[in-house]
Amino acid sequence: MAGGRVSVIRYEDMLSDADETIRSATALLPEILIRPDRITLPESPMRRMGEVVFEQPFEDGLFETDWYRQRRYLQNFAKEQIEFIDLEAEPSIMSRLGYGSAIASRDQAADEPGTSETSR
Incomplete structure (x- = not known):
C-alpha cells in the first residue's frame, strides 16, 4: 500500500x-x-515454524497483563522457537516497534522476580 x-x-x-x-x-x-x-492482506498463509508448536495445554486462570508486558510468555517457548523468531523477524521493524531480541527478552524476563510459569 x-x-x-x-x-x-x-x-x-x-x-x-x-x-x-x-x-x-x-x-x-x-x-x-x-x-x-x-x-x-498477505498473499500466503502464515507459517507454523515447520510444525514446532507450543505443546503445553492451555490453562484456566487469572489474566495478568504484566505477564505480557514483561514478555514472560517467552519462557514457554523452546530454544528453537526463540531462535526462529530472532531469525525471521526483521530487526529494524522489531526495534521500531519497541522489541529487541527474543532471546535477550526471554533471558531478561527470567531474571525478574516472580517470573515462574505459575505466576500468570
Whole structure:
C-alpha cells in the first residue's frame, strides 16, 4: 500500500490502554468502509515454524497483563522457537516497534522476580 496510511496495533498497547488503542485504530474505519480496496492482506498463509508448536495445554486462570508486558510468555517457548523468531523477524521493524531480541527478552524476563510459569 504505497503512500497509504498504516495503523500498527501492538498487543501491549491494547493491554495498557485499550480505549485509546481502539479509538486510534477505528479512526481509519470510515476510509476503509468507503474504499475497501485499500485493505491489503498477505498473499500466503502464515507459517507454523515447520510444525514446532507450543505443546503445553492451555490453562484456566487469572489474566495478568504484566505477564505480557514483561514478555514472560517467552519462557514457554523452546530454544528453537526463540531462535526462529530472532531469525525471521526483521530487526529494524522489531526495534521500531519497541522489541529487541527474543532471546535477550526471554533471558531478561527470567531474571525478574516472580517470573515462574505459575505466576500468570
